[in-house]
Amino acid sequence: MVEQTAAVGTLSQQQFTCEAASLVEKAKALGEPWTLVEAADQPAYLKRLVSVRSAVRPATDELPVSDGVVDVEEEPNDGATLHSDPLSEITLEVHAIYSKTWQCPVLYFSAWSANTGTPVSLDGLKNAVRDGLPDLDLTARTAYHMPFIAQQDHPVLGTPFYSIHPCETAMLMAEMLSNTDAADGRYLLLWLSLVGTIFHPIALVHSSYFN
Amino acid sequence: MESQDDTATNSLLQFDPLESAVDPTFWHALSKKKIEVYRLSDAQQDISAQYQVPAPHPTRNAAAATAAAATEASARAPKNVPAARLSFSARSFDDVSVAAATASCTSPGVLRNTNTIEEFKQLDKTNALKEVAERIWADMNSGAAISNPSLLTRFLLVTFADLKKYRFYYWFAFPALLPEEPIRLSRAVPMADVYSGAQISALRESWAAKGGALPFFLLSETNEALGVHELREWHNVMQDGKPVTVGFVDPSSQPANPGWPLRNFLILLRVRWGVTAARVICFRESTLPRDPCSIICDVVLPGAASPRGAACPKAVGWEKNSSGKLGPRMADLGPLMDPAQLADTAVDLNLKLMRWRIMPSLQLETITATRCLLLGSGTLGCYVARALLAWGVRNITFVDNGRVSFSNPVRQPLFRFEDCLDGGKPKAAAAASGLKGVFPGVNAVGVDLNIPMPGHAAATPDRTCADADRLRELIEAHDAVFLLTDSRESRWLPTVIAASLGKIVINSALGFDTFLVMRHGIVTGAHEPSASLAPVTSTADITSLGCYYCNDVVAPADSLSDRTLDQQCTVTRPGLSAIASATAVELLVSILNHPLRARAPAPLPSASNNPSAPTPSPLGLVPHQIRGFLTHFSNLLITGPAYDRCTACSAVVLRMYREEGAAFVRRVVEDPGVLEEVTGLRAMREEADAQDVDWDVEEGDDFEI
Numbered sequence: 001m002v003e004q005t006a007a008v009g010t011l012s013q014q015q016f017t018c019e020a021a022s023l024v025e026k027a028k029a030l031g032e033p034w035t036l037v038e039a040a041d042q043p044a045y046l047k048r049l050v051s052v053r054s055a056v057r058p059a060t061d062e063l064p065v066s067d068g069v070v071d072v073e074e075e076p077n078d079g080a081t082l083h084s085d086p087l088s089e090i091t092l093e094v095h096a097i098y099s100k101t102w103q104c105p106v107l108y109f110s111a112w113s114a115n116t117g118t119p120v121s122l123d124g125l126k127n128a129v130r131d132g133l134p135d136l137d138l139t140a141r142t143a144y145h146m147p148f149i150a151q152q153d154h155p156v157l158g159t160p161f162y163s164i165h166p167c168e169t170a171m172l173m174a175e176m177l178s179n180t181d182a183a184d185g186r187y188l189l190l191w192l193s194l195v196g197t198i199f200h201p202i203a204l205v206h207s208s209y210f211n
Numbered sequence: 212m213e214s215q216d217d218t219a220t221n222s223l224l225q226f227d228p229l230e231s232a233v234d235p236t237f238w239h240a241l242s243k244k245k246i247e248v249y250r251l252s253d254a255q256q257d258i259s260a261q262y263q264v265p266a267p268h269p270t271r272n273a274a275a276a277t278a279a280a281a282t283e284a285s286a287r288a289p290k291n292v293p294a295a296r297l298s299f300s301a302r303s304f305d306d307v308s309v310a311a312a313t314a315s316c317t318s319p320g321v322l323r324n325t326n327t328i329e330e331f332k333q334l335d336k337t338n339a340l341k342e343v344a345e346r347i348w349a350d351m352n353s354g355a356a357i358s359n360p361s362l363l364t365r366f367l368l369v370t371f372a373d374l375k376k377y378r379f380y381y382w383f384a385f386p387a388l389l390p391e392e393p394i395r396l397s398r399a400v401p402m403a404d405v406y407s408g409a410q411i412s413a414l415r416e417s418w419a420a421k422g423g424a425l426p427f428f429l430l431s432e433t434n435e436a437l438g439v440h441e442l443r444e445w446h447n448v449m450q451d452g453k454p455v456t457v458g459f460v461d462p463s464s465q466p467a468n469p470g471w472p473l474r475n476f477l478i479l480l481r482v483r484w485g486v487t488a489a490r491v492i493c494f495r496e497s498t499l500p501r502d503p504c505s506i507i508c509d510v511v512l513p514g515a516a517s518p519r520g521a522a523c524p525k526a527v528g529w530e531k532n533s534s535g536k537l538g539p540r541m542a543d544l545g546p547l548m549d550p551a552q553l554a555d556t557a558v559d560l561n562l563k564l565m566r567w568r569i570m571p572s573l574q575l576e577t578i579t580a581t582r583c584l585l586l587g588s589g590t591l592g593c594y595v596a597r598a599l600l601a602w603g604v605r606n607i608t609f610v611d612n613g614r615v616s617f618s619n620p621v622r623q624p625l626f627r628f629e630d631c632l633d634g635g636k637p638k639a640a641a642a643a644s645g646l647k648g649v650f651p652g653v654n655a656v657g658v659d660l661n662i663p664m665p666g667h668a669a670a671t672p673d674r675t676c677a678d679a680d681r682l683r684e685l686i687e688a689h690d691a692v693f694l695l696t697d698s699r700e701s702r703w704l705p706t707v708i709a710a711s712l713g714k715i716v717i718n719s720a721l722g723f724d725t726f727l728v729m730r731h732g733i734v735t736g737a738h739e740p741s742a743s744l745a746p747v748t749s750t751a752d753i754t755s756l757g758c759y760y761c762n763d764v765v766a767p768a769d770s771l772s773d774r775t776l777d778q779q780c781t782v783t784r785p786g787l788s789a790i791a792s793a794t795a796v797e798l799l800v801s802i803l804n805h806p807l808r809a810r811a812p813a814p815l816p817s818a819s820n821n822p823s824a825p826t827p828s829p830l831g832l833v834p835h836q837i838r839g840f841l842t843h844f845s846n847l848l849i850t851g852p853a854y855d856r857c858t859a860c861s862a863v864v865l866r867m868y869r870e871e872g873a874a875f876v877r878r879v880v881e882d883p884g885v886l887e888e889v890t891g892l893r894a895m896r897e898e899a900d901a902q903d904v905d906w907d908v909e910e911g912d913d914f915e916i
Contacts, residue, residue, distance in 0.1 A: 031499040033266075051266070051293075078389050078527060082225040082468050084292065088533070091234065110235075114296075115533065116542040117233040121556075148567045151557045159239065160547055 009174030010103035011187045013043075019188040020046050020096070026209050037095075042156045046096040046188075050202055051114065054088045054128040089114040090128045094204060096192065097155055102166040104173065105188060107195045108154055110161045122149065122162065129199055149198075164195055186210065224396040224510055227463035229262070229471045230294040231383040231530055236301035238372075238379050238544050241324070244304060245372050249324055256322040258303045260366060262472070263315035264495045265293060265464040265504070295462040295470045297366065297385065316426040316460050320366040331371035331380055331539075336529065343367045344386040344526035351479050352519050357442045360427040363475040369539075377548040382539040386528040387474035392514030394477060399467040402492065402505040410437045411503050415496050418458075423498070427476050430456040430492060437492075445484060455480070458492035461505070469493045469508050478524070481516045488512065555652045562603045572829050574804050575603060581803060582606040584685055586662065586705055587695035588642040589613075591719055593625040594792030595693055596646050600653060602800055607646060608689065609657045610682075611638040622785060625649075658685065663876055664700040665883035666769035675880050676873035683708050691715040691799055694759070695792075700767035700883075704876060706758050706859040707868050710734050715802060715809045718759050719795045721783045726791035728798055729836035732756030732853050733809045734860055755853035756813055756835045758860040762851060764896060766858045766886035784841055794837055794846075804830045813850040856895065858886040 011019075020036055023046065027034035038044040095108040111120040111128075120128065154161045169191070176190050177183045183190065189209050196204035249256065297318060321343055325331040347365050350356040356363050367384040402411060413436035418425065421439050429448045431438040439458070440448045449455060457480065463470030469491060480486035488511050495504040532538045545552050566573045583599055585592045588611035596607055614635030620626040625645030630636045639657030646655040661669065661678050669675040682704060686692055692709045694702045694716060702718065709716045709731065716731035732755045760767065805811035805828050813835035826832055836849040855861055867875050867889060879885050887893040 031497065031501065078393060079223050080225055080387075080389075080393060080474070081527070082227045082465065084227060084294065084465070089293075091232075112235050113542075114232050115230065116540055117235040117238055117544070118542045119235060119544065119546045121546065148560075148564055150560050150564075151553065159235070160553055 007103065007170060009170035009172070009177065011098075011105065011173075011191075012103070013098055013100065015187065016098040016105060017044065019185060020044065022185075023188055023192075023205075023209070030208055037156075039156065043098055045098070045156060048094045048204065050092040050094065050199075052090040052092050052111070052125075052128050052202065054090045054113075090120050090125065092125065092199070092202070094199075095154070095161070096188070099166055102169065104166055104169040105191055106166045106169075107164045108152075108161040109163075110159075129202060164198070221395045221397055221511065224394045224508070225468050226387070226474055227295050227465045227468045227470045228530070229297045229385045229462065231260075231299065232296040233299040233381075233542065235542075235544060235547055237299040237303055238542055239548070240301040240304050241370065241372055241379065242374055242377075242548070245324060245374065251326055253323065253325055253330070256324070258299075258320050258322045258368065259305070260297045260299050260303055260318045260320055261315040262295070262297045262318065262364075262460070262462040264460060264497060265295070265462060292464045292466075295464070297383075297462070316364070316424055317361055318364040318366055319361060320368060322368045322370065324370045324372065326371075328371050328373070328380065331369065334369055336369070336382070336384075339367060339369065340384050340386055340526060340528060341523070343384070344388060344528075345523045347386060347475060347526075348388060348523035351475075351482055354483075356479055357445075357483065360425075360442055360476070363427065363479060364472050377544040379542040379544065380539055381542070383530040384528045385471055385530065386526040387471065388478045388524045388526050390478060390481065390512065390514065390524070391516070395511040395513065397509040397511060399469075399506055399508045402503050402507050405507050406437060407435075409435050411496075411505075413437050414439065414458075414492070414494075415498075418494065418496070419498065425460070426472065427459045428457065430458055432456060449484075455484075455486050455489040456492070457489055458494045461493035461495050463493070464495075466506065469506075477510065477512060481512050482519060485516060486512060551651045554650060558603065558650065558652070570829055572804075577803050578800060579603040579605055581691055581799075582608075582689040583799075584608050584610065584689035584692045585695055586610045586693060586701075587697065588623075588625075588638045588657070589619070589695070589697060590622045590788040591695035591721070591792050591795075592693075593623040593642060593645075594789050595695060595719075595796055596642065596655070597624060597649070598793050598796035599799075600646065600650055602796065605652065606654045606689075607643075607656075608685065609639040609642045609655070610660050610662070610685065611642070611657070612659060612661045613638045615641050622788065660685075662696065662701045663704050663880050664698065664769075665703055665767050665879050665886065666700060668881055672877050672881075675877045679704060679873040679876040686712060686714055689714070691717065693795065693799075694718040695795075699759075700769065702759055703767045703859055703879075706731065706760065707864060710758065710860040711865050711868055715799065716758070717795050717799050719791050721787055721791055723782055724784050724787065724841040726787055726794075726839045726841075727836065728791055728794045728839070729759065730756070730798060730802060730809065730833075731758040731860065732835075734853070734862075734865065757851040757853045758857060760859040761854040761857045763858060764892055766883040766892070768883040787839075787841055790839060790841075794839065798834070798837070801828075801830045801833045804828060805833050814848060815850070856890040856892050858890055858892065861890055863889050 024034050024036050032048075034046060034048045036044050037047045090111050091114045092111045093109060096105045097108055098104075099106045111125045112118060113120060148165055149162050150165055151160055152163045153159065172194060173187065173191060176194060177187070180186070180190060189205055192205045193203075196202075244256075298315075303320075323334065323339065325334060343365055347356070347363060350359075350362040350365075365386070367386065369382045369384075371380040373380070406414070410432070414430075417437065417439040418428070421428070421441070425439065425441065427442060429440040429442060429444060431440060431448050457476070459469075459473055459476055461470040462472070470493065473491060473493070477486075477489070477491075480489060488509070491508045491510055493506045493508060495506070497504075529537050532540045546556065547553075562575055566575060581604055583604055583606065585595055585607065588609040592609060592611070596609070599607055615623075615626050615630040615638055616635055617628075617631045619638075620628055620631065623642075625642045626638075627645070630641045630645075637657065637659045639659055641657070643655035643657035646653055658681075660681055661674075662682060663669060663675045663679050669678070686705065686708045692705055692714050694705060696702060699720075706716065706718075711734075713733055717728070718731065719726065719728045721727075734755060802809055802811060811828075811833040814832040832848070834848040835851060838847045838849060839845075840847070853860060858864060864886065871878075884893070887896075
């Protein structure tokens with residue numbers, strides 16, 4: 001019998017499920033909104049929503065109509081409405097989904113205007129994330145095999161998401177695991193802190209998760 | 212500690228309005244409902260929304276913030292406070308009774324989806340709001356709102372779903388009934404200022420024990436504990452003479468103001484139980500053990516209460532849009548739902564992959580911006596267009612004068628059988644339409660045009676002039692011209708025009724098992740007379756690269772009339788065209804990525820020998836001519852200089868074209884001998900004949916299509 005050994009830098013479905021459950025437990029204790037989304041006949045995946053303050057107001061959320069057409073009669077001004085100046089926010093939704101093909105987790109994400117649900121483009125997201133996504137110069141990006149982003153249908157939801165292609169994941173994880181003490185059972189955490197760098201300075205997991 | 216009492220005594224109580232937060236799944240679900248269930252019905256539909264205590268906010272420290280806000284004594288709210296949100300998602304369409312598994316409160320609501328934008332605009336908004344307000348009022352009076360207090364938060368949503376453009380126009384209203392007289396606030400303080408840690412812990416536990424989603428509740432107080440009770444327990448909990456203490460789940464993060472849901476609750480208290488003063492706990496606690504975030508508002512409800520059963524009070528509550536005006540909003544789901552936009556993004560990201568992974572210096576934007584004119588829409592034209600599309604080129608114009616015939620589709624990949632019926636569609640337009648079928652984001656145009664050719668007299672001289680002018684306009688409007696026609700002489704006029712305008716020209720022609728792909732040199736001025744026919748050994752000597760006609764000593768003339776059918780038609784190995792076309796497009800891309808663009812020097816003949824030798828630019832060499840031999844499955848790179856007696860790109864021809872324009876074209880079309888005359892080719896040949904030189908003048912072309 002040939003003994004099946006997992007390739008270095010990969011993760012089994014079972015390990016993924018196990019580590020995902022313990023990550024959710026930890027997140028709960030830390031008050032962070034990681035959840036495990038489970039549906040019948042579908043693989044479970046990790047999900048987190050992040051609110052990102054946007055410096056740019058979404059351009060499209062007003063109805064471009066000539067004045068007067070959509071007027072309501074002026075509402076009675078009772079003075080009891082607080083005039084607040086709400087922040088313009090973007091909701092970033094991040095999923096970690098296990099890929100059987102690549103034997104590793106894959107990061108899916110999507111972003112939209114928190115008010116209207118209008119999707120935000122990659123560049124829009126980049127502008128909204130304070131400090132911007134890391135603007136490594138392209139040479140460095142190529143040399144270091146930075147992950148690249150594609151648009152794909154979500155394997156469970158079937159709607160378009162951005163995803164980070166997993167073709168380099170095992171290679172990067174093998175290197176990361178070999179350089180980490182006590183890496184046992186922390187594949188998912190290490191991977192999230194790695195791929196999460198594309199949202200810097202937003203952290204998908206922080207140091208408390210490793211305690 | 213409570214010195215703010217004085218400054219804030221009996222100020223007008225202001226409520227933090229709700230902000231709608233719609234996630235894209237709501238719009239997906241609405242589209243589905245509209246198509247499968249509602250169809251053309253604009254009947255009112257029941258939907259729901261969720262709100263909950265605010266998420267932890269890093270800078271929020273309730274005690275400090277409340278004090279700061281109170282001393283500001285300003286009518287405006289402090290900045291940078293997250294909005295109180297009512298959230299909508301695909302779950303909003305679920306049956307309310309099965310929803311709400313999480314610790315959030317559910318608001319019932321009414322959806323009014325209109326069928327046209329006009330109906331959306333013209334819907335009587337005032338009346339629509341009034342109808343919902345009346346239902347809230349009725350629920351207060353009937354007591355329904357006591358057994359199910361979420362009815363106090365009933366909302367209204369008016370929508371129009373433009374499913375062609377994937378745009379959703381919408382306007383929310385969160386109706387709040389107005390009291391007879393404005394409600395006053397005697398003080399707003401952090402909960403920890405009023406209650407002990409033990410009391411607050413008991414409150415959290417008691418609220419969680421009630422299911423963690425009770426939106427409005429009553430409170431009983433002892434020294435050690437605060438207990439949560441449902442509204443229907445009013446008479447058991449409230450004791451005469453004791454102050455009334457109530458609570459509600461508050462989605463607001465404002466340090467000194469309660470959230471919007473409290474408004475109707477206070478009206479209920481006034482109407483049902485005659486409450487004139489109350490202590491309100493604005494409940495903002497999460498299940499996590501962290502410092503309390505809730506605030507306490509002591510409120511006074513002056514004025515006479517509307518008697519039960521009286522007419523519904525006035526209501527407010529239309530949401531403002533992002534510019535702070537009363538008006539609808541619009542969500543644009545095109546990037547997620549429009550297949551054309553999805554294709555656009557996917558293609559773009561796919562091309563960027565090359566840059567991210569292999570070649571950071573790749574000039575993708577330059578390639579995308581290059582407008583390409585394809586003269587000839589046959590097998591070469593079709594394959595060239597496909598390869599350009601793959602590189603991200605977005606503007607492609609086809610020129611042809613033929614119609615699609617039954618033999619075409621198998622070799623010419625933009626055509627289908629249907630294009631051949633009824634005499635065949637015009638080729639250029641059919642190719643453009645075929646290309647759009649591959650990728651709708653491309654700007655592809657087909658132009659039906661006869662290219663004037665030396666030796667082929669047109670129907671009328673005027674026709675020739677008009678066609679020549681039209682061709683010039685087309686070349687002017689593009690950056691690169693591909694010569695892909697099926698005869699040698701049809702390439703002459705575009706060569707002349709493109710040379711005079713300094714455009715990039717890529718020329719491709721096919722033999723049976725050989726092909727030519729070449730770029731034309733950019734004319735830098737008058738060619739120096741040189742011994743051009745001598746073999747080139749160093750490209751440093753070449754100031755200008757030649758064009759298709761630079762090696763000729765005869766003018767192009769009618770090469771088609773005397774041919775047999777097999778010579779006139781495409782008689783080439785079928786794979787050859789795809790190879791030549793791909794080579795032609797890659798040559799253009801190499802030109803565009805070279806810093807000198809079309810002036811890039813051509814490689815020395817020896818350079819082609821070693822494919823692993825380093826190349827001066829990232830994409831490699833930018834050859835002048837590539838001759839491919841399918842017999843040997845090999846290519847040969849050739850570099851040839853411009854010829855000062857060239858019938859197409861020599862200074863004299865370009866000068867005559869510049870000076871005479873279409874009239875010069877007409878003369879050449881009628882008599883190609885003009886070209887040999889003006890360039891001096893004829894004189895040279897006569898001289899040579901006199902010296903009995905053996906000219907190797909070919910019968911026809913090596914290359915044809």
